[in-house]
Amino acid sequence: MRILLAEDDLLLGDGLRAGLRQQGFLVDWVRDGLACEREMVSGDYQAAVLDLGLPLKDGMEVLKALRQRKVSTPVLVLTARDAVPDRIAGLDLGADDYVVKPVDLAELAARLRSLVRRSHGQTQDTLQCGSVRIHVSARQVWMDDKQVTLSTREFDLLHVLMLSMGRVLSREQLEQKLYNWGHEVESNAIEVHIHHLRRKLYADLIQTVRGVGYTMLRPGG
Numbered sequence: 521m522r523i524l525l526a527e528d529d530l531l532l533g534d535g536l537r538a539g540l541r542q543q544g545f546l547v548d549w550v551r552d553g554l555a556c557e558r559e560m561v562s563g564d565y566q567a568a569v570l571d572l573g574l575p576l577k578d579g580m581e582v583l584k585a586l587r588q589r590k591v592s593t594p595v596l597v598l599t600a601r602d603a604v605p606d607r608i609a610g611l612d613l614g615a616d617d618y619v620v621k622p623v624d625l626a627e628l629a630a631r632l633r634s635l636v637r638r639s640h641g642q643t644q645d646t647l648q649c650g651s652v653r654i655h656v657s658a659r660q661v662w663m664d665d666k667q668v669t670l671s672t673r674e675f676d677l678l679h680v681l682m683l684s685m686g687r688v689l690s691r692e693q694l695e696q697k698l699y700n701w702g703h704e705v706e707s708n709a710i711e712v713h714i715h716h717l718r719r720k721l722y723a724d725l726i727q728t729v730r731g732v733g734y735t736m737l738r739p740g741g
């Protein structure tokens with residue numbers, strides 16, 4: 521899951537980025553409100569973690585602007601322990617959840633996974649397509665009753681396709697969701713990962729829509 525982190529405190533930001541990476545998130549980090557707004561509008565993030573006290577543009581103002589511009593990416597707000605009015609205002613402006621500082625990383629990661637799930641209309645930590653089942657938080661994949669080992673990117677790709685089951689995603693859209701800043705993407709990277717997924721799972725799991733992209737069909741749909 522690719523997320524945007526907006527935090528101006530260097531120590532906290534560094535810790536959050538490292539911790540979220542360990543939990544399997546791809547993290548791009550911005551340090552001011554204007555950069556946050558710009559990246560949220562132009563990038564393809566599955567969620568954002570937003571500190572309210574940001575330079576150049578306050579977090580609340582960023583949130584307001586994003587919702588006015590119809591950016592519907594889920595936003596989780598970081599607040600101080602005693603800032604109840606902030607929380608209420610944030611929720612009114614379109615924040616989807618909040619976490620109180622000092623941040624418990626396991627809680628933050630769980631809340632982010634839940635936000636992404638809900639934004640795709642899913643309620644469970646487990647996603648299933650035919651005989652393939654993934655446990656998102658544990659990053660495990662099962663086919664029938666057998667566990668299958670996937671690389672990090674293969675898992676992320678399978679997760680993205682399963683979240684969007686029934687929709688066609690282009691190669692560019694998949695690249696955007698799978699690679700954060702600082703990663704060179706080989707032109708055939710997605711094709712190679714798809715090939716591996718078909719080989720490790722089964723060939724019909726992922727359909728190629730010629731000239732458009734890839735999709736996973738709902739069984740029977």
Ligand code: CA
Pocket residue numbers: 527528529571572573574
């Ligand atoms: Ca701050």
